[in-house]
Amino acid sequence: MSETTKLSIRGLTKRFDGSDTLHGLDFDVYDGEFLSILGPSGCGKTTTLRILIGLLAPDEGTVSLDGMDITRARPDERHMGIVFQDYALFENMTVLGNVEYALRFNAELKSRRREVATAVLDQLGLSEHLDKKIHQLSGGQQQRVSIARTLALNPDIILFDEPMSALDVETRLSLRGELKRIQREFGTTMIYITHDQEEAFALSDRVMVMGEGRIHQLATPEEIIANPADKYVSDFVVENLRIKMDSLARFMEA
Numbered sequence: 321m322s323e324t325t326k327l328s329i330r331g332l333t334k335r336f337d338g339s340d341t342l343h344g345l346d347f348d349v350y351d352g353e354f355l356s357i358l359g360p361s362g363c364g365k366t367t368t369l370r371i372l373i374g375l376l377a378p379d380e381g382t383v384s385l386d387g388m389d390i391t392r393a394r395p396d397e398r399h400m401g402i403v404f405q406d407y408a409l410f411e412n413m414t415v416l417g418n419v420e421y422a423l424r425f426n427a428e429l430k431s432r433r434r435e436v437a438t439a440v441l442d443q444l445g446l447s448e449h450l451d452k453k454i455h456q457l458s459g460g461q462q463q464r465v466s467i468a469r470t471l472a473l474n475p476d477i478i479l480f481d482e483p484m485s486a487l488d489v490e491t492r493l494s495l496r497g498e499l500k501r502i503q504r505e506f507g508t509t510m511i512y513i514t515h516d517q518e519e520a521f522a523l524s525d526r527v528m529v530m531g532e533g534r535i536h537q538l539a540t541p542e543e544i545i546a547n548p549a550d551k552y553v554s555d556f557v558v559e560n561l562r563i564k565m566d567s568l569a570r571f572m573e574a
């Protein structure tokens with residue numbers, strides 16, 4: 321990860337029904353960074369993500385990508401990809417068909433779609449499943465297809481919206497390792513939304529802790545543990561992590 325700023329967010333404010341959901345967020349994401357946005361349900365994570373990808377316009381504030389103001393740019397002009405919790409795949413199409421379909425809309429890659437799709441599916445360990453229909457795959461494999469489809473388009477930034485919520489613990493752990501590997505290999509900047517403290521800490525270069533539409537702390541996992549910015553961070557993040565670690569230790573001893 322370099323310390324070149326990839327994405328710069330200033331004064332991001334969003335109101336729904338007259339009340340502020342986001343209160344003027346300011347933060348930067350570095351090139352090649354894995355940044356998690358961590359917070360409880362309703363704190364504004366998805367609203368932030370929807371503004372970043374261009375599905376929602378902010379009431380105030382700016383989003384800049386590589387120094388260019390993209391606040392009002394269309395989603396397809398932003399060079400960003402998104403991986404959803406529910407995979408959003410075409411169930412009746414094959415694994416290869418799903419990835420090729422996404423490439424049909426890319427002028428540059430359209431003519432090479434078979435080659436690009438096969439290569440990226442291979443990198444995700446899905447070579448043996450190219451001709452299977454989506455419903456024949458496990459949840460973890462489906463999420464891999466969805467990651468492959470996003471990676472195939474070669475985006476500058478990939479946003480993940482709670483991508484592992486529907487998966488069992490074992491699959492989550494293996495997909496975590498996979499994500500870290502992909503990030504190292506591709507060097508893609510990744511922004512990962514989660515309410516799971518352990519997941520955020522295991523995956524991220526830095527974690528942005530959110531509560532009620534504000535940023536409480538944005539720092540490395542080590543810094544947050546050593547120096548929580550306020551009582552909210554110490555209760556929601558540090559204390560919860562301690563409880564999870566204690567129960568894991570008890571489980572290992574048993």
Ligand SMILES: Nc1ncnc2c1ncn2[C@@H]1O[C@H](COP(=O)(O)OP(=O)(O)OP(=O)(O)O)[C@@H](O)[C@H]1O
Pocket residue numbers: 336337341359360361362363364365366367368515
């Ligand atoms: N389109 C909308 N209209 C009205 N209120 C909305 C809308 N979208 C979000 N909100 C409100 O904004 C707040 C933040 O919602 P958001 O979905 O961003 O939170 P979140 O942190 O992603 O939560 P979760 O983890 O449950 O998805 C909530 O109080 C929600 O009800």
